[in-house]
Amino acid sequence: MPKFIVDGKEIEFKLGQTIIQAARDAGISIPHFCWHPSLSVSGNCRVCLVEVEKMPKLVIACSTYATEGMVVSTNSPKTLDARNSVMEFILINHPLDCPICDEAGECKLQEYAYAHGKGESRFDEIKNRKEKRVQLGPYIKFDGERCISCSRCIRFSDEIAKANQLTFVERGDKVTISTFPGESFDNPYTMNTVDICPVGALTNNDFRFKSRVWEMSSTNSVCVGCARGCNTEIWVRNNEILRLTPRQNDNVNSYWMCDNGRLNTFKFVNNNERIDGAFFRKEGALQKVEWAEAINESAKLLKEYKSSEIAFAGSAFAACEDNYLLAKLAKQLGVHNLDFASHIVTGDQDDILIREDKTPNSLGAKLVGVKSSNNGLNLDAILKSIQEGKIKALYILEDDLASLSEEWEQALGKLDLLIANAANQNRTTALADVLFGASTYAEKHGTFVNFEGRVQRIRPAVATEEMERALDGMNMSRWDKFGTKFDRWMQGTKHNSKPSWKILSQISNVLGGKTKYEMAEDVFAEIAGSVDAFKGLDYDSIGEQGAKLKIKQEVKV
Amino acid sequence: MERIVLPEIQSLDQIEVYLANGGFDAAKKAFAQTPDSLIDQVKKSGLRGRGGAAFSAGLKWSFMPKTTDLPKYLCINGDESEPGSFKDRQIFEYNPFQLIEGAIITCYAIGAKTAYLYIRGEYHMWIKLMQKAVDTAYEKGFLGGKMKEVFGTEFFCNLYIHKGAGAYICGEESSLMNSIEGYRGYPRIKPPFPAQKGLWGCPTTINNVETITNIPPIISKGWEWFSKIGAPKHPGTILYGLSGHVNKPGVYELPTGILLTDLIYNVAGGVPGNKKIKCVIPGGSSMPPLRGDQLEGVRMDADSLKEVGSAIGTAGVMVMDEDTNLLDVLIRIAKFYHHESCGQCTPCREGTGWMEKTLKRIKNGLGTSKDLDLLCDVANHIEGNTICALGDAAAWPVKFMITRFRDEFEKYVNSDVVISVPNKVHAMRNTAVPLSDLKK
Ligand SMILES: Cc1cc2nc3c(=O)[nH]c(=O)nc-3n(C[C@H](O)[C@H](O)[C@H](O)COP(=O)(O)O)c2cc1C
Ligand code: SF4
Ligand code: SF4
Ligand code: SF4
Numbered sequence: 001m002p003k004f005i006v007d008g009k010e011i012e013f014k015l016g017q018t019i020i021q022a023a024r025d026a027g028i029s030i031p032h033f034c035w036h037p038s039l040s041v042s043g044n045c046r047v048c049l050v051e052v053e054k055m056p057k058l059v060i061a062c063s064t065y066a067t068e069g070m071v072v073s074t075n076s077p078k079t080l081d082a083r084n085s086v087m088e089f090i091l092i093n094h095p096l097d098c099p100i101c102d103e104a105g106e107c108k109l110q111e112y113a114y115a116h117g118k119g120e121s122r123f124d125e126i127k128n129r130k131e132k133r134v135q136l137g138p139y140i141k142f143d144g145e146r147c148i149s150c151s152r153c154i155r156f157s158d159e160i161a162k163a164n165q166l167t168f169v170e171r172g173d174k175v176t177i178s179t180f181p182g183e184s185f186d187n188p189y190t191m192n193t194v195d196i197c198p199v200g201a202l203t204n205n206d207f208r209f210k211s212r213v214w215e216m217s218s219t220n221s222v223c224v225g226c227a228r229g230c231n232t233e234i235w236v237r238n239n240e241i242l243r244l245t246p247r248q249n250d251n252v253n254s255y256w257m258c259d260n261g262r263l264n265t266f267k268f269v270n271n272n273e274r275i276d277g278a279f280f281r282k283e284g285a286l287q288k289v290e291w292a293e294a295i296n297e298s299a300k301l302l303k304e305y306k307s308s309e310i311a312f313a314g315s316a317f318a319a320c321e322d323n324y325l326l327a328k329l330a331k332q333l334g335v336h337n338l339d340f341a342s343h344i345v346t347g348d349q350d351d352i353l354i355r356e357d358k359t360p361n362s363l364g365a366k367l368v369g370v371k372s373s374n375n376g377l378n379l380d381a382i383l384k385s386i387q388e389g390k391i392k393a394l395y396i397l398e399d400d401l402a403s404l405s406e407e408w409e410q411a412l413g414k415l416d417l418l419i420a421n422a423a424n425q426n427r428t429t430a431l432a433d434v435l436f437g438a439s440t441y442a443e444k445h446g447t448f449v450n451f452e453g454r455v456q457r458i459r460p461a462v463a464t465e466e467m468e469r470a471l472d473g474m475n476m477s478r479w480d481k482f483g484t485k486f487d488r489w490m491q492g493t494k495h496n497s498k499p500s501w502k503i504l505s506q507i508s509n510v511l512g513g514k515t516k517y518e519m520a521e522d523v524f525a526e527i528a529g530s531v532d533a534f535k536g537l538d539y540d541s542i543g544e545q546g547a548k549l550k551i552k553q554e555v556k557v
Numbered sequence: 558m559e560r561i562v563l564p565e566i567q568s569l570d571q572i573e574v575y576l577a578n579g580g581f582d583a584a585k586k587a588f589a590q591t592p593d594s595l596i597d598q599v600k601k602s603g604l605r606g607r608g609g610a611a612f613s614a615g616l617k618w619s620f621m622p623k624t625t626d627l628p629k630y631l632c633i634n635g636d637e638s639e640p641g642s643f644k645d646r647q648i649f650e651y652n653p654f655q656l657i658e659g660a661i662i663t664c665y666a667i668g669a670k671t672a673y674l675y676i677r678g679e680y681h682m683w684i685k686l687m688q689k690a691v692d693t694a695y696e697k698g699f700l701g702g703k704m705k706e707v708f709g710t711e712f713f714c715n716l717y718i719h720k721g722a723g724a725y726i727c728g729e730e731s732s733l734m735n736s737i738e739g740y741r742g743y744p745r746i747k748p749p750f751p752a753q754k755g756l757w758g759c760p761t762t763i764n765n766v767e768t769i770t771n772i773p774p775i776i777s778k779g780w781e782w783f784s785k786i787g788a789p790k791h792p793g794t795i796l797y798g799l800s801g802h803v804n805k806p807g808v809y810e811l812p813t814g815i816l817l818t819d820l821i822y823n824v825a826g827g828v829p830g831n832k833k834i835k836c837v838i839p840g841g842s843s844m845p846p847l848r849g850d851q852l853e854g855v856r857m858d859a860d861s862l863k864e865v866g867s868a869i870g871t872a873g874v875m876v877m878d879e880d881t882n883l884l885d886v887l888i889r890i891a892k893f894y895h896h897e898s899c900g901q902c903t904p905c906r907e908g909t910g911w912m913e914k915t916l917k918r919i920k921n922g923l924g925t926s927k928d929l930d931l932l933c934d935v936a937n938h939i940e941g942n943t944i945c946a947l948g949d950a951a952a953w954p955v956k957f958m959i960t961r962f963r964d965e966f967e968k969y970v971n972s973d974v975v976i977s978v979p980n981k982v983h984a985m986r987n988t989a990v991p992l993s994d995l996k997k
Pocket of ligand 3: 223225227229230253257258259261354
């Protein structure tokens with residue numbers, strides 16, 4: 001491979017790489033605002049100016065190709081002088097409202113100002129004023145004064161979201177961002193611009209002014225909005241999720257996620273319709289009972305039916321671990337009627353990220369065994385059998401079958417016994433005879449398999465009653481670390497829920513099973529030992545970026 | 558002295574007159590030769606661009622790729638927006654067919670089938686005149702498909718006039734191409750250069766109107782003839798635009814390399830009231846100004862002007878007499894570049910406004926000598942650090958006006974001593990504070 005020199009260090013580069021790319025691959029980061037690895041080069045911020053031997057002027061590292069033997073200096077006096085002056089230029093008209101800016105703490109401008117700024121301004125004039133609260137689209141608010149005209153948001157809309165909706169208007173230091181006349185910045189991906197805006201010019205209406213970034217912990221996770229399984233970070237303060245942001249994974253979602261996933265996949269974790277604890281129907285009404293009682297009762301009741309009178313419904317919203325233990329319990333009871341509901345929204349799919357399958361784990365549920373066996377019944381047949389009175393007992397894992405159709409709701413009402421694991425109240429839980437509060441994807445360890453057969457991990461970001469943030473190794477914010485139990489922000493709500501795999505394994509044990517899982521990872525170890533596609537994998541090897549499963553036959557979902 | 562671009566012939570804008578004076582003979586001669594030979598002749602003639610940078614026209618043409626599947630384009634730059642510059646419009650008005658003839662020869666030489674003539678939007682009248690000439694040329698078969706019959710060649714080309722929308726920046730070549738394509742007039746990062754990736758991503762040559770108008774005579778009379786006119790390294794004639802404090806302002810076609818003093822005193826009739834000259838900007842508002850007491854012996858060609866610390870630019874010579882307030886002049890120039898900065902890149906977008914604001918503060922009597930240093934420093938940090946040369950164009954007048962006329966500028970500011978005191982916020986740093994501020 002050809003080589004060139006950056007700051008005295010010889011580094012290799014691939015032909016066609018620019019200085020900034022090659023340096024980045026070698027672990028040298030050259031300051032930049034407008035350059036983004038997955039957007040076209042615009043070269044407008046001028047922060048990446050570097051000195052190259054034999055070139056008369058400084059060049060921008062983002063658009064200058066590395067060549068054999070080139071000698072680049074990212075910290076020579078000339079480079080530093082130019083960089084400091086660009087910082088000074090950017091800041092002269094900047095409102096410096098960091099104290100009230102959402103971006104503060106994760107702002108490139110703030111970071112570079114600390115690293116490369118002069119610490120004071122020679123600008124004695126009156127700053128330019130621009131509009132500070134422009135609603136560009138349904139979710140995006142724009143602050144013209146904070147904008148540094150890097151054009152990242154415009155390039156994102158054009159190149160990634162394929163929606164030419166943003167543009168610069170005006171000239172010189174009056175330049176600002178706008179939508180085309182009469183148009184709104186409205187496409188399924190708008191909020192990614194908030195993430196890539198290097199400053200606080202674009203804010204997300206949903207999160208705006210909710211929290212300083214250092215008050216939140218962030219935990220790597222996976223979006224549950226569809227079968228893409230975009231990699232995310234869950235941001236939590238006071239045990240409440242305040243926002244989701246995408247996390248880079250070039251094999252899944254690059255740097256992006258869709259607005260629907262970002263907005264609509266976490267609020268149910270926080271809301272006050274959670275199922276808190278275990279419930280048992282007595283005298284016609286669901287009553288809160290001890291977990292042990294509900295578990296014992298479930299086991300006892302299930303034993304009262306013939307295996308052909310029982311059915312199990314797994315869930316593509318639940319983790320592989322949960323589905324696996326559901327399938328295992330079915331087997332233990334000799335039940336062959338086992339399936340899960342698919343949630344396909346036909347046509348709601350694009351070439352970017354969004355998938356028609358609105359669940360995160362269809363493939364995983366299938367792979368770990370949630371499918372009918374030995375002439376057992378599939379979901380449609382289960383429905384029919386319930387209607388005919390042949391199936392009398394149904395166990396539903398984390399899905400709201402009653403909301404699927406009128407027929408389902410009526411059928412569920414006909415059952416002798418309905419056991420449900422659910423996180424939130426819904427039409428199914430209203431009909432349950434035994435009800436377990438299930439932990440959500442944000443409160444447990446586990447795995448999902450996305451539509452391309454990539455297994456990815458979820459982790460607890462929100463603590464439930466059985467967890468302690470520090471003791472259970474959960475990620476912590478500054479507040480979590482330094483707070484005491486007297487601090488308001490340490491008194492967030494903890495829900496009384498358990499991960500489904502735990503509930504299922506306890507029922508199984510009451511029924512004579514001999515399994516002993518300490519944690520989700522133990523369940524996964526068993527899956528890896530018994531399901532071919534997962535062979536050789538463990539939580540560590542799945543890691544932060546997931547692992548592609550070796551799926552031999554086409555598994556139809 | 559023979560005039561090349563604007564010959565002394567009445568009604569040359571009438572096609573009959575143009576034809577009667579050998580019009581389109583150069584094109585006929587050109588089409589009988591190979592494109593490479595034409596490029597070679599233009600190279601040898603020594604013709605240098607008249608749009609500002611004085612780059613060899615032949616050399617520029619030779620950068621066009623010979624083997625490419627892409628269409629090639631010619632752009633002719635008639636945006637003429639540099640203050641002090643008003644020469645291209647003389648060509649539109651008095652010699653439009655020579656420009657058209659130059660365009661078809663150039664198209665043939667570089668292998669282009671389409672030429673765009675970009676004219677600044679404010680030139681309503683000249684756009685009309687030029688459009689009339691283009692229509693006539695189409696009618697007579699000097700443009701378009703009929704060229705095949707008229708010239709008896711396989712080659713033909715089209716020429717379209719594109720109207721600017723009022724932005725100085727659209728005279729910058731890559732911005733001009735964006736403008737033609739219908740995008741915002743934002744300059745592009747170079748490389749790639751237009752010959753590699755220009756209009757619609759295709760190889761493109763871009764030349765000034767005056768440059769192109771020089772082509773037909775070079776072809777018909779030969780490159781040797783041309784190369785012997787004026788300054789040897791920058792031969793030919795130039796349309797000098799004289800403005801400001803001269804008795805006879807106007808556009809004069811004269812050989813390169815003539816004495817600046819000749820131009821002012823003999824050609825333009827000297828300074829009204831026989832006043833002394835304080836300052837001359839020799840090449841349009843963006844070029845470094847010269848002091849009035851240093852004009853002796855200065856010649857008007859690219860190399861001579863470079864030697865004395867300025868540049869030929871568009872040869873728009875602006876003369877300012879001894880009573881001129883240079884602060885007012887500089888404020889006006891700074892305001893222009895602030896207003897015309899496209900706003901794409903940081904140093905120019907922010908720096909141009911900063912300079913204008915600071916100059917205006919000085920005008921209001923609130924400046925100190927520290928501000929003069931600051932202005933030069935701001936200019937220095939714009940220069941060379943931007944996407945296009947507008948940054949330099951904005952920086953030079955400020956930097957050179959202040960350094961070359963520091964004595965005058967000191968009169969507009971309060972003299973002050975700057976001392977270094979510990980920074981209030983940043984313990985490790987110092988702040989430069991004018992003594993007068995501390996006394997307040
Ligand atoms: C800000 C800016 C404005 C310019 N305006 C003009 C113009 O109005 N007309 C022009 O011919 N060249 C202009 N130029 C120069 C062009 O970019 C280009 O160099 C020129 O048209 C090339 O023609 P030439 O080689 O024949 O001189 C401008 C350059 C800059 C940086
Ligand atoms: S809004 Fe943000 S991303 Fe868009 S141009 Fe301004 S600073 Fe850049
Ligand atoms: S594309 Fe799917 S997985 Fe990605 S963010 Fe949207 S809903 Fe979530
Ligand atoms: S130098 Fe000025 S005019 Fe040129 S691209 Fe930058 S901001 Fe625009």
